[in-house]
Amino acid sequence: MGAEPHYGPDFGQLRRQDPEIAQILLDELERVRGGIQLIASENFTSPAVLAALGSTLTNKYAEGYPGRRYYGGCEVVDRAERLAVERARELFGADHANVQPHSGASANLAAYAALLQPGDTMLAMALPHGGHLTHGSKVNFSGRWFDVVSYGVRRDTELIDYDEVRDLALRHRPKLIVCGATAYPRLIEYTAFRGIADEVGAWLLADMAHPIGLMAGGAIPSAVPYADVVTFTTHKALRGPRGGAILCTEELAGRIDRAVFPFVQGGPLMHAVAAKAVAFGEAMRPEFADYTRRVIANAKALTDALAVDGMRAVSGGTDTHLALIDLRATGVSGAEAERRCAAAGITLNRNVIPYDPEPAAVTSGIRVGTPCVTTQGMDTEELKEVGALVNRAVRQPGRAREVRERVSALLAIHRPYLSEY
Numbered sequence: 001m002g003a004e005p006h007y008g009p010d011f012g013q014l015r016r017q018d019p020e021i022a023q024i025l026l027d028e029l030e031r032v033r034g035g036i037q038l039i040a041s042e043n044f045t046s047p048a049v050l051a052a053l054g055s056t057l058t059n060k061y062a063e064g065y066p067g068r069r070y071y072g073g074c075e076v077v078d079r080a081e082r083l084a085v086e087r088a089r090e091l092f093g094a095d096h097a098n099v100q101p102h103s104g105a106s107a108n109l110a111a112y113a114a115l116l117q118p119g120d121t122m123l124a125m126a127l128p129h130g131g132h133l134t135h136g137s138k139v140n141f142s143g144r145w146f147d148v149v150s151y152g153v154r155r156d157t158e159l160i161d162y163d164e165v166r167d168l169a170l171r172h173r174p175k176l177i178v179c180g181a182t183a184y185p186r187l188i189e190y191t192a193f194r195g196i197a198d199e200v201g202a203w204l205l206a207d208m209a210h211p212i213g214l215m216a217g218g219a220i221p222s223a224v225p226y227a228d229v230v231t232f233t234t235h236k237a238l239r240g241p242r243g244g245a246i247l248c249t250e251e252l253a254g255r256i257d258r259a260v261f262p263f264v265q266g267g268p269l270m271h272a273v274a275a276k277a278v279a280f281g282e283a284m285r286p287e288f289a290d291y292t293r294r295v296i297a298n299a300k301a302l303t304d305a306l307a308v309d310g311m312r313a314v315s316g317g318t319d320t321h322l323a324l325i326d327l328r329a330t331g332v333s334g335a336e337a338e339r340r341c342a343a344a345g346i347t348l349n350r351n352v353i354p355y356d357p358e359p360a361a362v363t364s365g366i367r368v369g370t371p372c373v374t375t376q377g378m379d380t381e382e383l384k385e386v387g388a389l390v391n392r393a394v395r396q397p398g399r400a401r402e403v404r405e406r407v408s409a410l411l412a413i414h415r416p417y418l419s420e421y
């Protein structure tokens with residue numbers, strides 16, 4: 001009998017050979033199946049994505065790009081990368097795509113390396129107002145190597161203050177303006193950012209790590225026509241493998257490619273590149289467009305349900321997959337709410353709110369998101385109930401067991417990695 005044409009993960013072998021690690025895999029699956037995951041930056045990849053990730057492509061060294069590698073034997077993995085690039089370009093209508101960044105942070109590092117020199121000025125959203133570490137935090141390379149000017153949201157509307165962005169741009173003349181955030185629930189006005197960048201002669205980078213999946217499904221407007229460079233992660237609402245990618249104009253293609261390799265990275269993770277191609281293929285399907293619309297509808301239902309119970313949504317609501325919730329009316333801190341929800345089987349994260357009086361380890365807020373629960377098949381009625389359960393878990397910790405029972409009942413219908421995709 002000939003060998004099987006495919007060779008993939010053998011969990012039985014892992015269990016026999018390394019029971020400690022096998023048990024960790026089982027425990028993590030059990031954790032995910034046993035609670036409601038409201039972490040806005042997570043999702044459940046499809047079995048097809050997992051199959052590509054668990055493939056022998058992980059073995060191949062392929063420094064360089066398809067057709068111009070620094071290793072032999074790349075003719076097969078070249079096909080995977082070409083497909084990933086073609087699908088990314090088609091999905092997002094971009095001139096050029098680089099699918100090699102290992103993560104969102106690596107994608108940003110490469111984009112900055114392509115456009116800036118150390119000491120150059122960049123303008124980006126402040127971390128306490130929703131920006132990401134890689135947007136100029138002092139504890140990150142971005143804040144150490146560049147002269148970073150930060151913009152924020154207005155105190156009254158909690159929306160990006162475009163007047164402030166323009167004033168800062170005119171005053172500091174940044175070489176790069178970054179839009180995009182990690183905890184901003186509203187749509188970003190790309191036309192305003194493009195206009196400001198043009199006025200001061202700056203590049204515009206849209207870090208779409210969070211909403212890229214919604215862009216792929218057409219549920220929110222695309223940043224691609226406005227930004228010179230779009231960086232993103234593939235593992236959030238987009239539902240692909242953990243990783244990053246970059247889209248850019250034809251003009252910047254060579255600079256971006258040289259910045260990713262050889263400047264920032266060595267060999268690409270070809271199993272992850274293949275898995276990104278699978279995810280892009282899935283995101284092109286009509287079902288994915290429908291999924292992204294349901295993600296937003298679910299986020300709105302959850303946010304509305306929380307608001308009924310006095311948990312105010314920062315900026316008054318959401319247009320995306322996530323919401324930032326101000327807990328001050330409950331008298332419970334973000335850190336305590338995170339703990340109480342965990343005890344009741346609901347996983348979410350504490351998050352600073354704009355102008356937060358509490359430090360980052362405590363916070364006055366939580367961030368909630370619906371990519372996971374929507375992948376599981378929950379609908380707006382169920383998200384209303386999830387909102388009521390979060391409220392009960394936060395305000396009445398003594399009722400954690402009762403909340404956990406309702407969580408289990410919901411999960412009995414919608415269990416990840418048991419129901420159909």
Ligand SMILES: Cc1ncc(COP(=O)(O)O)c(C=O)c1O
Nearest residue numbers: 103104105132181182207209233
């Ligand atoms: C806006 C933004 N940029 C970059 C990143 C970094 O992505 P990664 O964690 O893959 O490095 C994130 C992750 O949360 C993000 O939200």
